Every structure is written in structure tokens, then in C-alpha cells.
Amino acid sequence: KAAQSAKELVCQMKAQAQLRTVDGLEEPFASLGWARLVPSLPLDQLYRRQDKSSFKTCAVVTSAGAILHSGLGKEIDSHDAVLRFNSAPTEGYDRDVGNKTTIRIINSQILVNPRYRFNTNSIYRNVTLVAWDPPPYSLNLHKWYASPDFNLFSPYVEYRKRNSGQPFYILHPSYLWKLWDVIQGNTQENIQPNPPSSGFIGILMMMALCEQVHVYEYIPSLRQTDLCHYHERYVDIACTLGAYHPLLFEKRLIQRINTGPESDLKMKGRVTLPGFSTVNC
Numbered sequence: 001k002a003a004q005s006a007k008e009l010v011c012q013m014k015a016q017a018q019l020r021t022v023d024g025l026e027e028p029f030a031s032l033g034w035a036r037l038v039p040s041l042p043l044d045q046l047y048r049r050q051d052k053s054s055f056k057t058c059a060v061v062t063s064a065g066a067i068l069h070s071g072l073g074k075e076i077d078s079h080d081a082v083l084r085f086n087s088a089p090t091e092g093y094d095r096d097v098g099n100k101t102t103i104r105i106i107n108s109q110i111l112v113n114p115r116y117r118f119n120t121n122s123i124y125r126n127v128t129l130v131a132w133d134p135p136p137y138s139l140n141l142h143k144w145y146a147s148p149d150f151n152l153f154s155p156y157v158e159y160r161k162r163n164s165g166q167p168f169y170i171l172h173p174s175y176l177w178k179l180w181d182v183i184q185g186n187t188q189e190n191i192q193p194n195p196p197s198s199g200f201i202g203i204l205m206m207m208a209l210c211e212q213v214h215v216y217e218y219i220p221s222l223r224q225t226d227l228c229h230y231h232e233r234y235v236d237i238a239c240t241l242g243a244y245h246p247l248l249f250e251k252r253l254i255q256r257i258n259t260g261p262e263s264d265l266k267m268k269g270r271v272t273l274p275g276f277s278t279v280n281c
Ligand code: NCC
Pocket: 062, 063, 064, 065, 085, 086, 087, 106, 107, 109, 110, 196, 197, 198, 199, 200, 217, 218, 219, 227, 228, 229, 239, 240, 241, 244, 245
């Protein structure tokens, strides 16, 4: 198969990876009353400005150790929306990562493992939350509900009841596997049959919501380091290159659609991507 141009790749992503969250209309969620439990506005309508995409400019801030000492905080905060991941803090690191958070993507471990103090830690407040859990490739929602990787369903229900004013979504399994299909469909090797990282999920989600997306330290800058997270003293190169997630292949794909200059990549670890609304396919 002939290599695709960057534009063709973006168009494929736009067509295949349409943002989708659990809406409570399918079983088993319908019978459990989830249609009334999930936010009444779908995520892609929550911030919508008339016919335009939700945001003009967006920043996706990965948790990579390489962002330490970057001094990128002000630049990151100048975007209309900022996406962060899991338990990544801003307090004490704002010079390098900024302190504005619009949306936070959390994997199901965050809701389940007490060490993240999901119900009390303020980093999960006053932001839009988007959770996900690795679902079976069969997309059987009954199976997923019966045995999620980490049982996010009951903490989600509890949290929604107590904080009904806070937008909080769960990504639909079909969305996650369509993202996986896009990666596998554009990779020669067979990739591991696990969902993409929160990073890749977040990048494509922001391409659906924003006119322009800047991603920081997903493709490592010259500051590349084996330090896993900027906020932990834990060293593991798998954090950057992947083990469970097909991270290396995700990153190659994102590198292929980068429209920014090489110097941005080197100095800032910054990739520039077009929002889906700006590409005519
Ligand atoms: O580490 P994590 O990822 O929360 O990082 C968020 C996203 O940033 C990108 N990243 C991170 C570190 C690094 N050195 N390079 C990077 O490019 C990745 O795109 C990553 O997705 C996850 O994807 O949800 C993940 O979550 C952690 C962990 O569950 C959470 O941090 C909560 O503690 C996973 N680690 C473990 O389970 C041990 C990680 O595999 C994936």
C-alpha cells in the first residue's frame, strides 16, 4: 500500500475517529438509567461556538519528564484550552507546564486506586473529566460492564450523583478501538492489541474540538530523558517508548502529521496539528 500523505492521514483520522462517549442509550447502561446520569450535553457540544469548533487553540500537555526545565508554562496557558492527563499536577510545576486545565483525561486506575484520591484531590475539580477503560475488542458492552480492567463504573455513578454540575464523560469503547485501528492501519508491524495511550486519545480528541492543537513533549525534545513523569522521581524508558500501549507507533503517526518546524520539536518538544474542522477532505 502506498504511503499516505499527511493530509490523507488527517482525513482518515477525521472520518474514522469521530468523538464518541457513553450516552446511556445502549444496554446495559440504558436499563441502569445512565441516559439521565451522563451530562446532558455531549462533549463535542459542551464548548461549541455556533458552527465553529469548540476552541481556536489548544495545548495537550503530556506528563513526560522532558518537560521539566522547559519554561513552557506561559506559552501553554496562552491557549484557549489545555488538556492534561491522569494525576499530573500543575502546582509547583507551573513554570514548566502552566496552571490552566480545561479538560483532564483519566484512565480507569485513577477512579479506582485510592492513592490518587480521586474524590478529594482538587486537580479533578473545576475541569471537564474524560475517563476511559480498556474495553474488549469485541465491543460487547455487557462484557465490558461485567469485567472492566478497573471498575470505573461505580465510582463514576457516585461522582456524577455528587457533582452533577461537573461535565464528566466516559469514552465509548468503539472510539478507543477506532483509534487503535487507525494506528494499526498505518503501521507495517503488528502492534499490541491494547488501546492507545491517554496521550494519543487526548491528541485526537483535541483535533476534534480545536482549530489548532499544540502537543508538548509527546515527541521528545532535546530534553529527552528516562525520567517517566515531570512530577515523580521514577525512571523508566518504557514511559516514553511504550510497553502496554503502542506508544512508539502512536508517536510515529503523530510525527507524520506534524505541520510545525523541526526547531519547535527540538526546543519545545512541540508538534503542531490541524483541527479536523480546518481540513477539507
Ligand atoms: O504516564 P501517563 O500514561 O499518565 O502519561 C500521560 C501520557 O503522556 C505521554 N507520556 C508520558 C510520559 C512519558 N515519559 N512520555 C509520554 O509520551 C503518554 O502519551 C501518556 O499516555 C496513560 O496513558 O493513561 C498512562 O497512565 C499511566 C498511569 O496509569 C497513570 O499515570 C496513573 O498513575 C500508565 N502507567 C502505569 O500504569 C504504571 C502508563 O502506562 C500510561
